[in-house]
Amino acid sequence: MSTLRARLKEGGVVAPGAHDALTAVLARRAGFNTIYVSGFAFEATQLAAPDMGMATMTELAAHVSHIDSAAGVEVICDVDTGFGGPNSLHRTVRELERSGAAAIQIEDQAEPKRCPFVGGRQVVDRDTAVARIRIAAESRQSDMLIIARTDADEISTDEVVERCRLFAAAGADLVLPMVRNLDGRPITDRTPSERMRICEDLVERIGHPVVTLDPPAGHTAQDLFDIGVSLVIMPLASLEAATTAVVEYFDSLRDTGSSEAHTTAYPPRLAANLDMMNALGLAEYLERDEAMPRR
Structure with a gap:
């Protein structure tokens, strides 16, 4: 059993963002065993490019390998939509395994993918989205975890919940319901208390280990763990700092x-x-x- 899988069973895990090997070493020095490599942070720091899917899979795999070798932490890596079709996704899984990733995150956006900050997100149909997760789960040869993210919040809360359930059935170890625009209302318009209630409702309805981003203002990762969240990722705060x-x-x-x-x-x-x-x-x-x- 991988250390990350075991720790998730024991309780909630916090994964701060670490955009390079030095940042990962400093995260470990502060006591964090798990870090998150976001696509946004990777492209910003390594290519000085916006989060527009400019990086290649091999560039990302090499980057993760450097972090894993230098820091000795569990690396959760954002692989966007998997860098291509079924065979490319299969190769992505195998290459990230070889790079030492403890988990990879795959999303259901259509190409060209869009960062939620930019707008214009679209998702592939359910069957295609589920197939991505099934291929990823079947391609792995290790205990690397699969995190399935859905951007179907642009459609409805019900669609987010249904996709997360389908991803779980297809082999995802954890699911990440992206909630930037829920039922036609931006999440930023909600109060912190409302956001916590939305998160708790999603956890209960999905019925599978859930990943969320930074806690709302005035709340902590422990507050999220208390309502059933399994993993809290904080992708960009360290980059901003x-x-x-x-x-x-x-x-x-x-x-x-x-x-x-x-x-x-x-x-x-x-x-x-x-x-x-x-x-x-x-x-x-x-x-x-x-x-x-x-x-």
């Missing part, structure tokens, strides 16, 4: 011509010197170096 710090630094450098003002206002939590190198395992590297005879 990182880019905010970099934007502030560059603005300060432009205005003052020096790094001093910024570093005085925001003393480094982990200086880019021996402190950072030690956090990245310098002692182990030096030990291997010293084991080699010198002449």
